[in-house]
Every structure is written in structure tokens, then in C-alpha cells.
Amino acid sequence: MRRVVVIGTGMAAARFAERWSSHGSEAQLTLVGDEPAYNRVLLSSVLAGVLGTSDILLPTVDSAQWIRGAATGIDRAAREIRLSTGDTLPYDALVLATGSRAWIPPTTGLAEDGGLAEGVVAFRSMADCEQIIAQVRPGMSVAVLGGGLLGLEAARGLVGRGARVTVIHPMTHVMERQLDATAGKILRNAFIELGVEFRLNVLADKYVPGDGLVLDDGSTLPADLVVVSAGVRAETGLATSAGLDVDRGIVVDDSLRTSDPRIFAIGDCAQHPAVVSGLVQPAWEQAEALADLLTGHDPAARYRGTPIVTRLKARDVDVATLGEVHLDDEDAEVLRLEDTARGRYSKLVLRDGKIAGAILIGAPDVAATVTQLFDQGRQAPEDRLALLLGRAMPAQATAGTASIADLPANALICRCNTVEKGKLVAAWRSGATTVEALAQKTRATTGCGGCRDAVCDLAAWLKEQ
Amino acid sequence: MTVDDTAVVQPRQFPANRGGLCQKGWNAAAVLTVPDRLTRPLLHGRPVDWDTALDFIAERLREIRDRRGPDGVAVFGSGGLTNEKAYLLGKFARVALGTSQIDYNGRFCMSAAAAAGNRAFGVDRGLPFPVTDLAEADAVLLVGANVAETMPPFLSHLDSAALIVVDPRRTATAEQAKLHLANRPGTDLALALGLLHLAVTEGHVDRSYVDDRTSGFAEAWQLAVQWWPERTERVTGVSAADQRAAIGLLAAAGNAYILTARGTEQHASGVDTVSAWINLGLALGLPGRPGSGFGCLTGQGNGQGGREHGQKSDQLPGYRKLDDPAAREHVAGVWGVPAESLPQPGRSAYELLDALGTVDGPEAMLVFGSNPAVSAPNARHITERMSALDLLVVADFVPSETAQLAHVVLPVTQWAEETGTMTNLEGRILLRRKALSPPPGVHTDLWVLRELAVRLGQPAHRFPAEPEAVFDELRAASAGGIADYSGISYQRLRRGDALHWPCARGTNGTPRLFLDRFAHPDGRARFVPVQHRGPAEPADEAYPLLATTGRVLAHYQSGAQTRRVAELAEAAGEMFVEVHPDTAAQAGLADGDLAVVESRRGEVLARTRAVPSMRLDTVFLPFHFPGAARANLITNPALDPTSRMPEFKVCAVRLRPAAGEGDE
16 A cells, blocks of 8 residues: 655645545555644634643544654655654655754853753743743733834733743844835734734843843843744754755655655755745645645646735734835835824735735724735726725615715615615605505515615605605 | 405505515516416417317426436426425325425525524424514624615514614625625625634623523534634625624624524525524523524525425425435325335435436426526526426416526416415415416416326325315424424414414424523534534636625515516516626626626626715626626526525626726
8 A cells, every 4th residue: 555654744744734635545645643633823812811732632633543643754765664663654755844943043042951941941832832821921021032012912912921021032123024115114013902012123132040131232031931932943953864855844745755766855844946935825835735735636736826815813913924025116006104103004016907016004994805816816996995905895885874865766765675765755646645555555675674774864854845 | 465356455564574565576466467468378388278288297207217218207396386286296296296306496595594503403493483583682793785776675573772783784784884894705705704703702602591591602612712813804805893893793682682694694604604593592591591592584485485495406395304204204104105105305406407418417307486597507507407407397477588488388377376384484385375367378386396296107185285184284294393384274263363383283383492492402502513614606807706696675586577577577677787886887787787797607887876875896786687787697506415495695707897897
């Protein structure tokens, strides 16, 4: 029997196994990994106390075998992998879904003995999350190293648990990959409102356990706990040792194939030309394409990139960014709405009439619509104001505010019986001069009854004429 | 409503509609006297007498049966038939024809909700509570239901509720809503999962209800937890903020209801989609709680009763299962035939129509009260299949598009000309009494079935033509079943008793189901773990838009009746396609231009209606129009794996001007 082995049990591996199972295959699927599969995206919800750790476990796939343990090497010539138990496992096709690990900045004292110092926790895995929850107490000082997406989600969760949180970020504004300076400032203000403090444009030089962080501007930040969320690095150790092409990640083509045609890579560990890794959507789409390929469900399946949409998951703060937000060149059409006082900011970048990028803070309706236009590569509506505000006003909505006298004769008053204003006026003039008589003559009001007020208004108006 | 002997309709106070009538109701009498009303049987298009027509049919049926076996003949029924007709039609198929090949147009209507209801509650009754209970609701989530057009008087029950409407279009109903969630077509299931996710994370789950009255929450939650609001937003287009607002409104309401209709049900994942909405209702503790609940809005005139008494491919009267030995024994006993003589379940509606005239499929079909040439998905193909039959017999009162294909057309009575019972959306049985004499030469469907049965060798007493006699037999056949009618009699109905099934002999029926227990053996409702699948045919570069279909106020179903009433036809106007003005412009179309809407299966001609509230990726077509304007020429016959419901509500299309339009 053909054997397909997946190294990893993270979100990419889980999605691959799920699709594998639903497509069905003769081959034997084996997953190798230490942890049960869980939804990493929801760790910030666990930290925020919205979900429990058991909530985010992913469903197991019955048709796949799970070997609990770590892979320690790949023997490409023998087509087998070595396991931490000393056993070997042969494969016909190997899928690397080894993910990424937290990057720890070179701050003195953060790391020790190959691990992290006392009072320092990364924010990357379920175990990290459990450790943070076990340690954090109301009133405790927590420093979050890193003001990117995950750092801010962690800060939101921690402040919700009553901690005094300070975010330390080496750039002049937060989430600089996804936000421009104005947006960064508005977002920072929103977090300040929630009780989070910021130290921007500084690096942490040194960590002193029990004391806190010494920053590169000379100041000291007291911290009972340091949460590191400074970015991730692709987990490429196995691939490098096996001699596969590795750059920032394991290099793959549109078939998710590495430099060895029997070995594939998906998710955070993979480096596809069209993708910035670290988000779940590309990982899922890669897993789906590869499952289509390896089960034979769709031998023509290819992965050609995923539109990047970043959504901050933090209660009371609505942030969406997508595409090329820093595009300001002459070809681009830029729409911008700034309402700093109320924490709202919308910037839409269009090219050839299509959404090329957007930053949306406090504009949830716009985010929903713009994301769909972006994902579908569809022409944006000509009514750019409506696009910027998030909702086109339907023509009928304005009719509702007009007085009955101003409505044209063909205005529909009773939908249930297709009665227009003109018909009611004519009925009145032919002697039906009460609401009841109008109803009898025209059948207006005799359906759902919703137009009764309008017919009463009309009768009153006609009486005055 | 009532109708007097001069055929004038008058509204009458009644709980279900509170005395309200829309334009269809007011004009119901006009259908009785349409100019092309059928009054003589037609054989190959020529008028003949009844004996000639019936003898011809019987002889051909015998010949086909002898040659091909009983499954060489198919029967196609309707959710518009009375309970008596639906019952006798099923009996006729299984006993007089001995065929397994019977199904009905309700497969296209109620089957997804029915299957999901059975799965969750152990019973399928559209509203398991009287419709008047809705008046006390504080919030109502209406999913894929445009009641302001399809059943306007229903809206009066919702006056005091905060209305949340899920619909890709800003329908007349959505305009009255406090909150309109305009999701991308084909993403209802994702939205329901997202709302369940929020119900949990926002702390609105009724834990004691879930513990005491349900099972399976953990498995359903394990899938719903994957649908956090931002992911749901990206797939559905409904903002995370609106999702939160919706769940907030439902949770804040003392009394809340979730009601589904065709918009969310007519999908190849329709059963799972309804299950997802039921899961949400169960998490919030709504079903079976006084003043709250879950229900589905029944579509056709007798959409409820029509799905209970044996015209479905897998079903016997009383909502019994055809493959259940005890059910077969009981019903065969009432019918006086051996249980082993009853056929096993046959093809579902679309599969049946698709098989007509093929090597393995039926060579003959009898159609009662349905117009699949217009109402079936992939209509061009289905029209070809029906045209390939050796014998097509249609019983109707107007020359519908399907009747026009038939070898034999049988003119039958319609509503005011016959007596029979209907079961309304709340499971209440209504007696509709004959008010007028039919035109000379017109007979009832029951009479037609009896005459054919006798010609096929059945004893006459086995196929009574008197509605009350048929109903009394139905009572016996349904006794002890899920939909037990045994305690309901014409006498009680004439007296005005409000009787909701189940109504066993000597009882007063069941207005409210589930107050103490659900109908599964353990008394619990079941969460069903479901996963989002998306449209069977997603939009792509070649067909970049999604088409969805639905109704307009002035028309009913295939329009065979309402298109013949001048006032209604004028109110509805001609076939149209609703499209965003920008999307129209990109296709070279402006408001009023004649457009071609094209899918992989065919194309439809429709007048462009530029509607600014439309989603840019979606077009809407009403399905009431004939010929080249049939919306179902483009719809996708992908079927739900459980209910065999076709995917009417989403398919990939493209748009272009019709020849001679927009090319100046």
C-alpha cells in the first residue's frame, strides 16, 4: 500500500488529513507529531478567557494514523523518516507541516540553557498559553515584547484579565507591516482606552528576573511577566538536514513540492513565492490543494497564492487590513476617511478599479464588503462614497422618510396588493373618503396591514386638500 | 377566506392570516374561470370523451408494465394536492401500479427542512407551535424567507418582534428588518456556524437546557468553534459586528424564534444548513420552550400535509417509512394487500425526472398538480426527458407547460370546486369545502384515480372517490404514525375544532410539540455536527456571478395559475433579473435592457432591473415564467446527499445583453 506520511499535527496537517479523509484514498495516511491538533488562531481567545483550551482541539480524523512522537531525520535515499523512539517509518510521499516557532529577540537574559528565563513566556503554543494563564494575576505588571498582530491580541487578553500591560515595540507605530502611521496611532489610542500602555521605538536591552526590562533608552520597565510575541521563524531543521532547498522557509512550487519530488511542504514551514507565511488561510489552502493532488481527487490542483487579509481578534477593537496597504504610487487611487476622535480610519487603495489594499479601523461594514471584493478580485462599485461608508443607501430607504404628499403617483403604498398612491387618490376622488372605504375599494391594508399608517396619512392629507 | 357561489372571494377572520389577503388571495377566484380552463380530456391534443382517454391510458400502462415491470411507470405528485389526493395517489402508485417510482414536487420544497427536523427533533412539523405564538416574540431570526412577498399576512404576526433577516438580497422583508445580514449566496451554513460560535463565546448558551434536553453539543461545537467571527465574515460577507448584533438581539429576547425557508434550504447542503440553524436554536434553548422555538415556513398550499401521507418516494401515510417492516405491515393491513406486495423506496424527484425515457428509467409518467417543465432544476434537460416518454399523462385544470408536453391531459377540479383537507404550516388540519360546481366535463383527481385503478384491475371500493371516505381511510392508515390523524374527522373539522397533529383517536391534537420531550426515544433533541461546504458550483472566471432564484408577490410557484390572471400578470410584469447597476454596466447592460443570464446548463432571457442594494456578485431571478424565461433553465441539479434537494439557490452564471441590446 502506498504510504503518505505527514510530519506535524498543526492546522495545516489537520486540514490536510480532513480533506484526505473526505476525498478518500487507498493510501495509508500517518501523522507524526507531539501535540494533539488544536486551532492556533484561537489561542488569543483562550488567553482572553473567551474559550477554554479543550474548546480549541481540532476533530481527529479516524482514517489517519497518529504516531505520537517527534521526527528526528529524513533519509531521502531510503525514503524513510527516523523517529525519536528510534524507529523508522517508510514513505512514498512525505508532507512537511512542521510549522514555525517563536522568535526570541537577542535581549540579554531572556533565554537561558536553551529555554526561556523564569518569568518569560513566548506566545505561540497551547502550552505557552496555559503557562501565561497560570501565571497572570490581576494587578500584575506584564510586558509584551512585540506590537504586531499577535502581541496586540495578547495585550487585549491580558488587560481583560486585569493585568497592567505595556507593549514594547521597536518601530514608531504598531503593526507596521499592516498599518500606516495614522492607522497605527488610532489603533494605539484604542488600546490605550482599554488600559494598555505603549513604549514605542525602543528595544529591550536586558531582562532582570523579578525586576523587569531595561530598555535601550536607559529606562526600566518593571515586569512580573514578559510575554514574547516578536515574530516567528519557519521550522526548517529537518528539511535543512535532509538537504532540501531552504530559504526563509522550505522552498515549494505551485504543487507544494520541495526540491525532492517525493517531499512536499505546507503551512508556516513552507515558502511559496506568492505568500508571506504566518497566517492560517494560506496554510489551509495549501493543505487543500495538496490533498486534492495526493488523493488524485484533482490532479490539476495547484496553489497559486492567497489574498492576504489580516483581522485583529480583539474585543471592542475592529481592525482589518488587506493587500498592499502601503501603496501610494501614482497609478493607485486612494480613498481615505479619518475620524481620529472616534477611532475610525478607512484607507482603500484601488488599482484598475479593484481593491489592491485596505486599512479599516472601526469600520466593520466596510471591512466585510471590501474583503469580499478583494478576495473575489471584483471591480469595486462606482459609488466610492458608499464603498467607503460600507453601505449603499437603497433607493427605497429614502422614500420612507418622504411625506406622503411628496410621493409620486406611482409610489407603491400597499405591496401585498400592488396599490400605488395614484390608485388610492383616484379611489378617494371617486367617493372612498375613509380608510375603510379606501381599503374596500383598492384592497390596500388588507394583506399584512403594514401600510395602514401610510393609508391613514394619505387620507388625512387628502382631507386637507 | 370564503368564496360564494358567484365566485367572489371574501376574507374571513382566521388565526393563521388574521383575515389578511394578498393580491393572490383576492384573485383566487379568477383562476376558476380563466379563458383556457381545461374542460375536456385531450388525447394527442384533440378533445375526447373521458372513457376514450382513460381507456387509452390504462391500456398503455398495462402494456408498459407487462413489458418493463411495474417500475416502468412513474407518478409525480404535488404539495398543492389535498391530503386526500396525496394519500390516494401514493396508494394508487404502490397498489394499483405497484411502482416504486413515485415522488413529488415537495422534494424541491420542503425536503431539506423535513430531513433536518426529523434528525434533530424526531419529527418534522413546519411550525411545532401555533403561528399566533409568534405575536409574543421579542426577536425573530428569519433565514432565507421573503414573507413580505410569499405570504404577506404572516408579517402581521411579527409586528412586535425585532426582525433579523438573513438573505443575500435586500428583499421587501429585509427592508422591514431591524438587522439584515446580506450573506453571499451559498454561505448560510458558515453563517449559522459563526452565530453558534458567538452564542458560546458571548456566553449566551442555555447550559441547563443543553444538559437536560439535548445531546451531541460537544461534537457540534467542535466544528462550530472553527468559525470565529472574522473567518465567518470573510466567507459570508456578513460583518463580525453584525454577527454580534444578531446574536445579541436573539439572546436579549425573552421570547425568540428561528424560522427557515427555501432560501437557506434549497442547497446541495440544505439538510446540514438547516441542522446548523437548529443547532443554534438548541444552544440558545429555544425549541420546545413556551414562547420560543424553531420552525420552517412551508411553501406550497399543502406543503405540510403533502409531505406526510405517502406520495414521497420513501414514505407511507402518517409519516411512516416505507422501509420500516412494521409500517409496511400496518399500512398494507389498512389497504387489504400483503405487505410484501408494497414496493421499496424509489428515485427522488430530480433523479426520477432525470431517468425518464432512459434505458433503466420509466417509460410513462402520470403528473398530478405539478409543472416540472418550469419548476424542476435544469429545466431544459427535464423537458427533454419528459418529451422522451412513451406516455405522459397530466391532470391539471389549466394547460400548464408540462400539460402541453403530455400525450393525455385530464381536466380536473380546483380548490373551490371540491372538498378536501389541507394541513397548514403549523400542522393544523383545515377542511376546505366545495363551494361551486365544477364546469361540465371536469372531474376530481380522486375520481380519476379510482377510474384508472378499476381499469387496471383494482376493486372499486379500494379507491373511494368521496373525499370524506378517503380521509377516513387516511385516518386509519396514519393511526399510530408520527403524523397521526386518527382523531380528526370531517365532523370535528366542520364544527371548527382547531386540531393539530399528532391527534390520536379520542384526543384533541397537539398545538405545541416538544414542551416536555422531543420525539426521539430518549426524549432529547439532537445537535448534529455539520461542516460548511459552500456552493456545489462556485463562481469562477468563466461564470463570475452567483445566481439565486425566488418568488415575486403576484405569482405562485410555476405561475401556471397566476400568469393566467390578468391583474396578477400585470402586477408582476415580465421576467426580470435583479442586478447591481455596476455589475450590469460591466456586462454592457442598463436598467430595462433585455439580458441573457447564462450558466453551464442553459440561458434565460430576462429584463434587467438595476437594483443598487444588490450584492455586486449576485443576480436574482424569479422562477414563475415559462419558455425561454424559465429561471430553472440555468439552475444546478446538484443534490443534497440526504434529502435529494436540488441546489436551486446558487449557481455560477454570466450576464450579457440579448441580441440587439446595448450594442449601439
